[in-house]
Amino acid sequence: MDQGRSHVARKLAVIGAGLMGSGIAQVAAQAGWEVVLRDLTDEALARGRAAIESSCSRFVAKGTMTQADAEATLSRVTTTTDLGAAAGAEIVVEAVYEDADVKRDLFRALEDIVSDTTVLASNTSAIPLTKLAAATRRPERVVGTHFFSPVPVMRLCELVRGHKTSDETLAAAREFAESTGKTCVVVNRDVAGFVTTRLISALVVEAVRLYESGVASAEDIDTACRLGFGHAMGPLATADLTGIDVLLKATENIYAECRDEKFSPPELMRRMVDAGDIGRKSGQGFYPY
Numbered sequence: 425m426d427q428g429r430s431h432v433a434r435k436l437a438v439i440g441a442g443l444m445g446s447g448i449a450q451v452a453a454q455a456g457w458e459v460v461l462r463d464l465t466d467e468a469l470a471r472g473r474a475a476i477e478s479s480c481s482r483f484v485a486k487g488t489m490t491q492a493d494a495e496a497t498l499s500r501v502t503t504t505t506d507l508g509a510a511a512g513a514e515i516v517v518e519a520v521y522e523d524a525d526v527k528r529d530l531f532r533a534l535e536d537i538v539s540d541t542t543v544l545a546s547n548t549s550a551i552p553l554t555k556l557a558a559a560t561r562r563p564e565r566v567v568g569t570h571f572f573s574p575v576p577v578m579r580l581c582e583l584v585r586g587h588k589t590s591d592e593t594l595a596a597a598r599e600f601a602e603s604t605g606k607t608c609v610v611v612n613r614d615v616a617g618f619v620t621t622r623l624i625s626a627l628v629v630e631a632v633r634l635y636e637s638g639v640a641s642a643e644d645i646d647t648a649c650r651l652g653f654g655h656a657m658g659p660l661a662t663a664d665l666t667g668i669d670v671l672l673k674a675t676e677n678i679y680a681e682c683r684d685e686k687f688s689p690p691e692l693m694r695r696m697v698d699a700g701d702i703g704r705k706s707g708q709g710f711y712p713y
Contacts, residue, residue: 433458433500436600437510437538438517439530441472441503444547445519447575450476451604453500454493454576460502460509469503476501479576511537515600517569519547522673527551528559535560543596545569550617550625550674552681553586563588567597568611570618573666581606586614616681617674624662625675626686629693631659635710636692642710664709668693669702 433456438449441463449461449472463469480497483489489497502509510516516538518530531544538544544566546556557563568584581601585594594610601608611618617625631645640648646658663671672693679687696702696709703709 435460435513436515436517437462437513438519439463439507439510439534440519440521440547441468442519443475443573444571444575445517446472446475447479447573448517448519448547448571449501450479450497450576451606452600453497454489455604456500457603458500458502460504460513462504462507462509464505466505469505473501473503479574483576507533508537510534511539513538513542515543515545515596517545517547522548522551522670522677524551524555524677527556531556531560531566535562541565543567543593543600545597545600547571549621549670550677552614552616553584553589554614557586557588564590565593567593568618569597569601570620571601571606572620579605579607580620581608582611582618582620583608584611584614584618617678617687621674622678622687624659624666625671625678627659628663628671629675629687629690632663632690632692635660636690660710664703664711664713667703667705668709669697672697 436452436457437460438445439462441461449459453459461472463472477498480489480494484491484494516534518527520526520530527546534544546553546568547570548568549570553566553568557566560566563586566586567589570582570584572578572580583594583597598608634640634645635642642660646661649655649658672689675687675689700706701708704713707713
């Protein structure tokens with residue numbers, strides 16, 4: 425799985441060592457990039473590093489990665505709490521909490537650290553890129569690189585063009601994503617939720633409403649989508665895998681932009697998040713784990 429380059433390694437900075445950030449760091453390091461993984465605390469960084477080690481170990485156990493490649497991947501990832509370590513990176517990918525203000529503040533801080541040619545990329549799944557780019561002095565260098573969880577397994581990267589994203593920036597983002605083995609789709613008009621999140625949000629919201637109103641069980645709703653539409657996973661199982669809290673935030677962001685009722689989160693989603701039943705990561709969602 426190591427897609428290492430023959431020339432001098434290039435530098436990538438990933439901001440946020442959670443599930444998405446550590447996954448992006450891993451696939452980039454596998455591809456030969458020198459990766460700086462930054463988060464606010466040493467504890468968060470330790471969890472991110474452990475996630476990469478665990479993922480590589482699983483690939484080695486399956487025979488899809490050699491032990492040498494796993495060790496090389498890990499050697500290319502350094503961790504830090506210093507945002508200044510992003511200096512010199514060709515691309516900075518933010519993978520922090522899905523909050524527009526947090527992301528804008530981060531991009532403002534990065535502007536005084538990175539070079540004028542650095543691409544600022546966001547892993548946002550629903551926030552319009554133009555809202556984030558407007559916080560910078562160079563919106564033409566801001567682009568969306570929406571990876572999918574688990575990043576080392578999922579093959580898609582959704583590239584999002586903001587209102588002022590340049591062709592050069594989009595091309596750099598595509599080159600980076602494709603270097604990690606991803607297939608890219610391009611969103612040419614910056615709508616909230618882009619393509620993939622709008623589609624899954626609309627499906628999940630309707631599935632939750634059907635379940636909430638007693639029309640069918642969670643199992644039968646998911647079975648209908650798997651066997652009737654050929655989906656690999658039903659919408660409620662997908663919500664559990666992604667995180668019901670994550671999808672709630674995404675649907676809220678889309679609904680706030682378009683006020684289309686098909687994206688209005690059902691009450692049940694809100695109560696499940698309030699109760700901490702947010703899917704696989706909590707042990708309980710629409711299904712127990």
